[in-house]
Amino acid sequence: xYKSRYNKASSRIAKRNKTRKNFKLFLGISFPxxxxxxxxxxxxxxxxxxxxxxxxxxxxxxxNDLKNTATNFISGYRFFVFPKSNIFFINKKELSxxxxxxxxRLETVSIDKQFFNNRIELTVTERGADYLWCSASGECFxxxxxxxxxxxxxxxxxxxxxxxxxxxxxxxxxxxxxILTGDPVMKSFVSSDKMQAYxxxxxxxxxxxxxxxxxxxxxxxxxxxxxxxxxIFFNPEETDFSEAVKNAVLLINEERAKNSxxxxxxxxxxxxxKIFYKLI
Numbered sequence: 001x002y003k004s005r006y007n008k009a010s011s012r013i014a015k016r017n018k019t020r021k022n023f024k025l026f027l028g029i030s031f032p033x034x035x036x037x038x039x040x041x042x043x044x045x046x047x048x049x050x051x052x053x054x055x056x057x058x059x060x061x062x063x064n065d066l067k068n069t070a071t072n073f074i075s076g077y078r079f080f081v082f083p084k085s086n087i088f089f090i091n092k093k094e095l096s097x098x099x100x101x102x103x104x105r106l107e108t109v110s111i112d113k114q115f116f117n118n119r120i121e122l123t124v125t126e127r128g129a130d131y132l133w134c135s136a137s138g139e140c141f142x143x144x145x146x147x148x149x150x151x152x153x154x155x156x157x158x159x160x161x162x163x164x165x166x167x168x169x170x171x172x173x174x175x176x177x178x179i180l181t182g183d184p185v186m187k188s189f190v191s192s193d194k195m196q197a198y199x200x201x202x203x204x205x206x207x208x209x210x211x212x213x214x215x216x217x218x219x220x221x222x223x224x225x226x227x228x229x230x231x232i233f234f235n236p237e238e239t240d241f242s243e244a245v246k247n248a249v250l251l252i253n254e255e256r257a258k259n260s261x262x263x264x265x266x267x268x269x270x271x272x273x274k275i276f277y278k279l280i
Contacts, residue, residue, distance in 0.1 A: 040081050049085045050074055051118040058124055060169070061105055066122060073098055087113055090120065099124070104150040104186055105142075129169040132160065133176045133189055141184055142170060145199070146192040149184045174202065178217030193239075201225070201234075201241040208249040221270070230264030230280065244269035251275050 042048075053070045055063040073095055074085040082089060092111040099109045099122075110123040129142035133149050140153040140160060153160075157175065160167070167173070176198075180187055190198070202212045211228045218224055223236040229252055234244045248269050255262040265278040 043082045043086050043089070047118070048087055049083065049118060050087050050090065050120055052120075054119060054121045056121065056123045057126075059126055060129070061103060061124070061126060066099065066103070066124070069099065069102060070095065070120065070122065087115060087118065087120070105129075128171065130171050131174050131176055132157075132170050133180070133184060135180075135184070136177075140175075143176065143189060145195060147189045147195040149180070149187055149189060152185065174212070175214040176216075177214060178223070194236075197239060197241060201245060204242060204245040205249070208245075208252075210249065210252065229262065231266045233266060233268040233270055235270045243272075247273060247275050251277060255279070 053067045055066045058066060074083075074090060076084050078084055078089060084090070090113065092113070095111055096109045100106055105126050106124055107127045108125040112121040112123070114121060127142075127144045127148065127150050129151070130145040131143045132140045132153065133143045134140040134157040138157040140155065140157050141149045142151045142153055143149045153169075155163075160175075176189055179189060189195075198215060201215075205212050205225075205227065212225050212232075213228070214226045216224045216226070217236050221235050221237060223234055225232040225234065232248055234241060238244070248267050251267060252262075252264075255264075263280040265280050266276075268276040
């Protein structure tokens with residue numbers, strides 16, 4: 001009799017323990033599931049979604065193109081469940097890198113998340129189309145004043161030279177050529193310091209009343225500057241072109257004193273104070 005009551009009590013205790021164990025197992029499984037589902041639902045809440053993009057300082061680039069790129073970036077889901085449009089999930093570096101990759105004209109992109117407005121503000125800085133670089137085939141590209149070629153122009157070299165209209169770009173009606181082969185986009189024509197030397201070269205001739213229209217780097221020791229009086233040869237390896245300019249200007253002025261309409265086939269300044277030239 002006593003043994004029978006003992007067995008029944010033991011059986012009830014075992015059932016209670018099993019029930020508790022199953023309940024704990026249920027909680028252990030259901031809690032993470034409920035938590036994940038809750039996070040998914042929260043991530044999709046309307047008040048956390050980006051509603052619009054605002055683009056600041058875009059000039060040559062279309063604001064709509066930039067907005068469309070950003071909109072495509074936030075389309076879809078991360079890990080198939082979390083919306084990319086959630087303002088907290090948007091990776092500013094990834095979005096910035098995407099803009100810089102797809103729009104070479106962009107120099108910098110600043111991204112500001114405006115949480116209370118459900119908006120992202122894009123502040124961009126564009127590279128200046130200061131000059132043209134043109135290939136041997138006549139294709140032209142915009143180049144900044146630090147020598148970086150960043151975008152193909154919509155016109156060829158011949159179209160540009162034959163046009164008498166006022167171009168919005170480039171800022172300077174001047175063409176660089178040579179050195180690079182293949183696709184030049186996002187390549188440097190020369191260093192920033194060398195570009196400054198070329199700009200000084202052009203300015204010195206301009207101050208002397210001589211217009212330089214283009215510079216073509218033919219080889220490591222020969223560059224040709226096309227001017228309104230003829231071609232001027234100089235050594236592109238030099239760091240300071242002021243002596244070459246000075247000698248060329250002295251020669252031009254001497255010949256102009258004899259004939260105000262003088263034109264040169266070439267002027268070669270590559271040999272120090274020895275100037276070689278040929279009149280037309």
